[in-house]
Amino acid sequence: MTAADLREVLARHWPAGTHLSIPEAPPNAMRQGRTLDLLVTSLWSSRGFEREGVEIKVSVSDWRRELADVAKAHWWWERVHRFWVAVPAKIAQHAGQTGRTSPPAPPAAGHETARRPRRCR
Numbered sequence: 001m002t003a004a005d006l007r008e009v010l011a012r013h014w015p016a017g018t019h020l021s022i023p024e025a026p027p028n029a030m031r032q033g034r035t036l037d038l039l040v041t042s043l044w045s046s047r048g049f050e051r052e053g054v055e056i057k058v059s060v061s062d063w064r065r066e067l068a069d070v071a072k073a074h075w076w077w078e079r080v081h082r083f084w085v086a087v088p089a090k091i092a093q094h095a096g097q098t099g100r101t102s103p104p105a106p107p108a109a110g111h112e113t114a115r116r117p118r119r120c121r
Contacts, residue, residue: 001058002058007056010040018044019041020041020043021039022038022041024036025053036053037055038054039051040052048081051080051081052083052084053082054086055084056085056087057091058087063087066085
């Protein structure tokens with residue numbers, strides 16, 4: 001499974017008519033700093049224009065690096081309403097990750113999305 005495959009799964013969770021998805025979102029207009037694999041914002045004021053950040057991991061080593069150094073995503077955590085790490089279910093299981101949860105809408109069969117909720121202040 002590739003990052004593009006996971007983006008397709010996530011696109012079904014956040015449809016284009018109600019959300020704007022920005023792949024490889026830069027932290028500023030100068031495009032300097034750590035990019036976010038996917039930044040999603042709600043387009044409806046009734047939903048609060050909430051922002052969700054997603055890091056996509058398609059290898060066990062990359063997934064373990066993310067879990068071992070969550071501080072590298074700190075800048076984004078403070079700027080989104082929720083922060084997610086999306087991985088294929090097999091990789092999450094292989095990496096020994098426990099406490100996985102799925103997003104509110106069920107993902108495609110054979111996929112899970114692990115998340116770390118983070119609310120803006």
